[in-house]
Amino acid sequence: GNSVTQMEGPVTLSEEAFLTINCTYTATGYPSLFWYVQYPGEGLQLLLKATKADDKGSNKGFEATYRKETTSFHLEKGSVQVSDSAVYFCALQTGANNLFFGTGTRLTVIP
Amino acid sequence: EAGVAQSPRYKIIEKRQSVAFWCNPISGHATLYWYQQILGQGPKLLIQFQNNGVVDDSQLPKDRFSAERLKGVDSTLKIQPAKLEDSAVYLCASSSLNLYEQYFGPGTRLTVT
Numbered sequence: 652g653n654s655v656t657q658m659e660g661p662v663t664l665s666e667e668a669f670l671t672i673n674c675t676y677t678a679t680g681y682p683s684l685f686w687y688v689q690y691p692g693e694g695l696q697l698l699l700k701a702t703k704a705d706d707k708g709s710n711k712g713f714e715a716t717y718r719k720e721t722t723s724f725h726l727e728k729g730s731v732q733v734s735d736s737a738v739y740f741c742a743l744q745t746g747a748n749n750l751f752f753g754t755g756t757r758l759t760v761i762p
Numbered sequence: 763e764a765g766v767a768q769s770p771r772y773k774i775i776e777k778r779q780s781v782a783f784w785c786n787p788i789s790g791h792a793t794l795y796w797y798q799q800i801l802g803q804g805p806k807l808l809i810q811f812q813n814n815g816v817v818d819d820s821q822l823p824k825d826r827f828s829a830e831r832l833k834g835v836d837s838t839l840k841i842q843p844a845k846l847e848d849s850a851v852y853l854c855a856s857s858s859l860n861l862y863e864q865y866f867g868p869g870t871r872l873t874v875t
Contacts, residue, residue: 695866740804752804
């Protein structure tokens with residue numbers, strides 16, 4: 652079956668620190684992988700995606716590389732800002748089917 | 763382009779009452795999803811429609827939950843009767859047939875007391 656295991660939080664970092672949120676997956680077939688972000692009081696927004704092995708998704712300074720050999724899709728950012736404080740969800744999708752989400756990681760960035 | 767619209771944004775009901783949520787997807791999106799997000803967890807699919815047909819409702823508690831998308835556009839999710847454990851955010855998402863990327867609405871936060 653399909654599942655996503657995500658690094659548990661919460662994570663608290665100082666501004667300009669390096670961020671890594673780990674995500675590993677189990678899937679039948681060849682999934683697409685996603686990171687979604689949920690800012691306080693807002694809905695889920697797509698942050699970045701990768702649709703095949705070795706693809707790198709990037710957006711707003713965040714990056715994640717689809718690693719088939721380790722079944723991972725870790726989220727990274729070189730220098731976080733206070734405005735990055737949010738909950739981050741790793742997710743996978745096979746074909747036109749629904750998304751399978753991890754449990755989410757809450758990031759708090761302090762000035 | 764307008765996003766996915768949902769209403770109401772918040773709802774508080776007592777257990778055993780009924781409640782309905784409404785979703786209007788992005789114009790032209792054939793696929794519509796309802797997810798349940800319990801506090802501290804990731805969203806879980808309840809039901810997926812393609813046009814007005816059900817693609818997947820395997821995780822929908824059919825004894826109390828129902829959903830419809832009669833004209834293949836907007837959709838309604840109903841809970842009757844509600845239980846305490848139904849307290850969650852109910853998210854609607856839509857996607858086009860050719861591109862599988864899902865766009866989410868703001869959600870409806872349901873509190874059952």
